[in-house]
Amino acid sequence: MDQLTPVEELSLVVARSAGAMMAPGTVEATLRLLVEVVLETVPGADACAVTVLDAVGRGSTSVASDELAARADELQYDAGEGPCLDAVARRGRTLVDDARTDVRWPRWAVGVDALGLRSVLSSPLVAGDAVLGAVKVYSRAPHAFDARSERLLALYAAQAAVLQAALRAAERGRHLSAELRGALRSRDVVNTARGVLVERERVDERTALAVLAAQAEESGRPLHVVARAVVDAAARRRP
Numbered sequence: 001m002d003q004l005t006p007v008e009e010l011s012l013v014v015a016r017s018a019g020a021m022m023a024p025g026t027v028e029a030t031l032r033l034l035v036e037v038v039l040e041t042v043p044g045a046d047a048c049a050v051t052v053l054d055a056v057g058r059g060s061t062s063v064a065s066d067e068l069a070a071r072a073d074e075l076q077y078d079a080g081e082g083p084c085l086d087a088v089a090r091r092g093r094t095l096v097d098d099a100r101t102d103v104r105w106p107r108w109a110v111g112v113d114a115l116g117l118r119s120v121l122s123s124p125l126v127a128g129d130a131v132l133g134a135v136k137v138y139s140r141a142p143h144a145f146d147a148r149s150e151r152l153l154a155l156y157a158a159q160a161a162v163l164q165a166a167l168r169a170a171e172r173g174r175h176l177s178a179e180l181r182g183a184l185r186s187r188d189v190v191n192t193a194r195g196v197l198v199e200r201e202r203v204d205e206r207t208a209l210a211v212l213a214a215q216a217e218e219s220g221r222p223l224h225v226v227a228r229a230v231v232d233a234a235a236r237r238r239p
Contacts, residue, residue: 044144045137052133087122119144123157127165193227
């Protein structure tokens with residue numbers, strides 16, 4: 001079999017990883033591989049980073065190739081402007097040929113020039129209708145990125161979007177499972193407390209549940225908390 005190119009190797013890793021319930025560490029490791037491949041294959045790239053959005057749309061750097069990329073990202077978050085945030089907002093690639101002459105984000109441009117960076121190319125992470133973040137490359141040279149750079153970065157952004165979408169789906173599944181377990185535990189303790197009242201007060205199950213609900217409303221406590229108190233009290237009275 002012919003040796004795989006870096007792009008093919010990365011695509012294979014992502015395809016295998018995204019098919020499983022992914023832990024955050026797995027995603028981070030694969031994103032680090034993506035960043036390494038970006039630096040190896042995108043001409044002119046001196047640094048690379050991946051931004052992800054949280055549930056309310058705030059960006060943070062998930063993986064950065066080095067401290068330079070991390071600091072360049074922080075400049076955008078602090079200023080509230082920059083090519084990465086623009087790519088996210090427009091759902092399209094954003095190119096800065098020379099930060100010294102680009103007038104779109106003046107606060108960001110001052111900071112990034114101080115870092116010695118001149119060119120930036122950002123591509124959004126798009127999965128379905130959702131924008132999950134962006135991947136971007138930085139260069140110390142002006143006019144460092146061309147049409148080939150844009151095509152390659154778009155490919156890598158697609159891979160990163162698959163990873164982030166898989167991670168979020170896994171996290172939602174874990175969250176729902178935890179909620180379900182909690183609901184089942186609450187139901188069990190309420191049913192047990194109802195049985196205690198049926199036996200102790202000689203009432204039917206509907207009346208017992210009404211008694212628990214009344215106690216919960218009167219005390220301002222959740223129903224399962226009141227039920228747990230009834231069950232614990234009954235346990236203490238047992239010889």
